[in-house]
Amino acid sequence: MATADTKTVADLMVERLHDWGVDRVYGYPGDGNNPFLLALRRSQAAPAFIQAKHEEAAAFMAVAEAKYGRQVGVVTSTQGPGAVHLLNGLYDAKLDSAAVVALVAQQHTSVLGSDYQQEIDLQTLFHDVASPYIQTVASPDAVPMVLDRAFRSALTYLQPAVVIVPHDLQQAQAPEIGQEHGQIVTAPGWSRGRTLPRERDIEAASEIIEAGDRVAILAGRGMRDAQRELIELAEHLGAGVTMSLLGKPYVDESHSLVAGTMGHLGTTAAARVLQDCDTLIIVGSNDPWTEFYPAPGQARAVQIDIDPSMLGNRYPIEVGIVSDAAAALEALRGRLHARPGSQWRRDVETHVANWHEISRLRAAVEASPLNPELVVRELADRIPPDAQLAIDVGSCVYHYARQVRMATTVEAHLSSTLASMGCGVPYGIGAKEVAPDRPVVVLAGDGAMQMLGNNELVTVASRWPSWPDPRFVVVVLHNRDLAEVSWEQREFEAQPRFEVSQQLPAFDFAGYAELLGLRGIRIDDPSRIPSALDEAFASDRPVVVEAITDRDVPLLPPFPHVDEKLDAIRGALGEEGAAGARARDLLDTYVRIEMEHR
Template sequence: MASTTVADGIVDRLIDWDVARVFGYAGDGVDPILAALRRKEDRIELVTARHEEMAAFMATGNAKYGGGPGVCLATQGPGAIHLLQGLYDAKLDRRPVVALVGQVVSTALGSGYQQEVDLHTLFKDVCAQYLQVAASPQQLPHVLDNAFRTALATSSPVCVIVPHDVQQAQAPEPGQQEHGIVVSSTAYARPRTIPDVDDLESAADLLCAGRRVAILVGQGAAGAEGPLREIAERLGAGITTSLLGKPLLDESLPYHCGVMGHLGTTASADLMAGCDTLLIVGSNDPWTEYYPAPGQAKAVQVDVAARNIGTKFPVDVALVGDAVSTLNALVPLLPAQAGWRPEVERSVTAWREVAGQRVAQRPSRLNPQLVVHELSEHLPADAQVAVDVGSVTYWYARFLRLPPGVPAHLSSTLASMGSAMPYGIAAKLLHPDRPVVALAGDGAMQMNGLSELITVADRWRGWADPRFVVLVLNNGDLAEVSWEQREMEGDPRFPTSQAVPSFPYAAYADLLGLRGLRVEDPARVGPVWAEALAADRPVVVEAVVDPDVPLLPPRQPEQKVRQTLRALEREAEGGQAHELLRAQRAHEEAR
């Protein structure tokens, strides 16, 4: 039976593409699509966020947590504009998202009509791989099919703009075959891509010639954890990961040096500074100052996208292929050798001692490093983790040890505040029988997280497992930027720009019918995590933490440290931060 309207046809095609839910916000520009979703709500769910930006982040989260292409929906004008942030997050972290956007009626375009915006210009960068206006009913469903195929093939966001009158129009009979009419389908398959044998052999020769091999693992290595470990063990190599690659490998491995870069560990910095050979797998990590120095190391890079090869570090052998197939083909070509594993393990041990000393620090208020570190002892093996942007990202990168197989995602390349709550909601909707832990700072919560707590309060009773724990690090400061002002600019903290207004996060959770737990005492951190993860409803853990705990990048040059100290000396209340920074620097130098 033919669909009644084009809007019905759109919804039917989403169902054909196995879309389980659409994330969006209502507006008159998509009223026909909303009505079509209502008519098929037994087969596809509309998830309403409190803001279109959050809907786009949820769609990106859906893709990141394994739900396939995310779909977001917004009306024309302001609704469309609000989608941009979440779509750029998908673009920069390379995730497939399909944005469906309404537009004013075709006959009014170009007249300066109410909410008329040039949507093609608006989306042409963020959705550069595929952006199409459906100007007639006959264009659907092939426009949607091309949108989904492109999103999947390019791991990027795409956009389909549908004017209001086209949505309302009668859907054409399916299967017309005539000139100018394109008949399409939902067929799609992923290729298996593997490099040439000669390239694999060249890579093996280069890696075997190295005596101090380092392996940098990014999100593109997902699924290749087994061969990665085997290569590291055969070569006596050390492993470090990008921020996006952190969840892939067990960080308790004795040769796992932790996350690389500004947010990373001393062990990762030592690994990159000491290696003579570098194997990069599925990573395009931007922290170029933490790569080996020019001329220090030969490099092999594995990436399914040829355009990523050599963009962050000079590469001697390029292996263009998917990580699983490529590494499985590479392993048999690598004989076992001693490498420098004992030295790598000493660096890992030294970092763990440094981390322990930092966690043990007792500033005036609660140590945020301790709060995140303690979560490692309580995080369920089937949890899903969402992380926001800010100082909490540093503590996650360094101090949270994820159980093997636990996914954790954040806005990494765009580094957009406010991503943890929509990511966590998307993860929970995908797997309602698994607990979710979202980590955020007070700035991110005030930006939009508090609003999405309303979404959690509205939906949690329908979840098989009601546990949704939100950590809010309440320090009254945009701490990451405060430390960046000191470190990068040599300027003191500017309170007018950095202060976060006081807000009762735990009490607000209680007000919403959730549970709020406020913790200020270090001895209470572990029990509070245990209580939150055993609760019968979502919980907000409000940890009143100290903003003076330094975000010290690993192995900072002395000049940068002195610049940061001078900035602290110019602050009226910078004394504690000054002493904490000196202590952390001494911990590093001792190891």
């Protein structure tokens, strides 16, 4: 332990992290952050250090800490390449509004500006991703103040903050900070309080909603603490509820008015509710899929958000309410007349019921060898109510949005707005570190696993013996294709799939798991799916379930939006020969199911 005479700035940094209640620091070592890492070793009250296998993954883990734990995620890296590798995870935090603080090393102050080894302009590098707060510490006296401001910025703006600390400054003796000129004494601590709506905004919004006949609600993650109030308002108005991808975990999809996720990967029920509504209430959402909103002018709109800068950001609203979602929704319900048994309510319930049948029938479509929708549907039935779910990016997100209807007690997260492949296993690790006594489920494609997930299974293998609950189930949809992009080539470009860019090399995911001391289960028979998943959740160690799925199962936008694109998709598949013919048969099957249940 450092004494008063030997205490360094790095020791002071560790103390400040402790004062902020930081439990873990994710990262990777290098010469630049060695003083900080060794200060972690020396301290008896230091946060735990979780070593990732790549700085990008470490940043994703810090984002997961923020999302699952609702606290600041902290990540550290060395200078140069280590700092560059952080960018993808930090942009994930920026675009999904997650509070992350990055502690980044820099070369010695004496060599800055000399093109020294691993010297890059870190202020410029992080300027966009951490625009609310980025600071290079120039003096030992400034360390507590800069860290305090970084944490308060991250929590206030829900954006990354970056603190750059040169190597020699980390090694410097810790200062005694008093009241001398040029010294600033600050304290760790932050509180948001509660924001209540203005009465005149509630009144104006109520007039708009009352005038409409067909009310739709678009719920984002900003309503996660207003789940009861949102459903009560929907029932009061007979309103259809749709969700952004980030809002999906917080809305009970078993409710007859809940139409599911909106957007390109959303449900047909959500698409029809938004297409047919005349009034839209946006609650805590900044979903970018604007082509799936009501057409401008079709619906009068009200928006509720805690951040005034979000009002009118995606759709032309008439009234914006700056407020905690629960308070605003409660106030609105008290002013609006109930609409029991309305025709719109009956229409919404019909759309929802039809969609539930469509999704069931899609999962039942025979594929070679496995239909990925069936795998995910069976997985959803087995997710424990106290689980934490991490979803990687790719075709698996479509199946998550359409086939997973889970309890709202399940925390589920993914890289939504950035949509970065490779986040799944790092997110799962972060979730497990936040709550090691809860089971974790990771859903990923083989492309994302080959990109980053396989590396971080090594981290899982090293960490799991310390977890009280060893359940960490990774379900890999293995089709040897970058399926989402293959279908995008057909849909958006009206071109056949480009084999060279899309095909993935073979990889034995189950065998690899066994090599790491984990459990590996391979499924290529539909009848084996239930028992294999049951085995995975009963295992005494983390499990990789490798499901061999069919790359030709369609990934389509919801009806009716896909109608105008079907000819282009069919034409592209026609240029793919025999393989395209098979995919076209599956496409036609999906279309027939939809047409029979409109």
